[in-house]
Amino acid sequence: MSAASVTRPFLSGGGAMGEMIRAHDWAATALGAPETWPAVLRSAIRICLSSAFPTAIYWGPDLVLL
Numbered sequence: 001m002s003a004a005s006v007t008r009p010f011l012s013g014g015g016a017m018g019e020m021i022r023a024h025d026w027a028a029t030a031l032g033a034p035e036t037w038p039a040v041l042r043s044a045i046r047i048c049l050s051s052a053f054p055t056a057i058y059w060g061p062d063l064v065l066l
Contacts, residue, residue, distance in 0.1 A: 008034050010042040014049030021049070021066065030062045 011022050011034060027033040034042075041059055045066060048055040057066040 010034075010046045011049065018049050021045070029064055030060055031064050 008022070011018065014021065031037060031041075037045075041057075044057050048057060048066070058064070059066060
């Protein structure tokens with residue numbers, strides 16, 4: 001289990017896409033660091049990373065794509 005999975009359990013799983021999401025510098029985006037994301041976004045990300053189907057989330061006024 002990676003350190004990010006321990007400190008950010010909502011970002012665990014997701015295969016290669018999960019790895020890319022965990023490795024991305026979110027603090028440099030309009031979303032900010034994952035620790036500051038609202039609970040509803042954390043839940044939506046967890047659902048997407050656990051899904052066997054392609055999913056996407058557009059979030060915030062800038063419609064950041066996850």
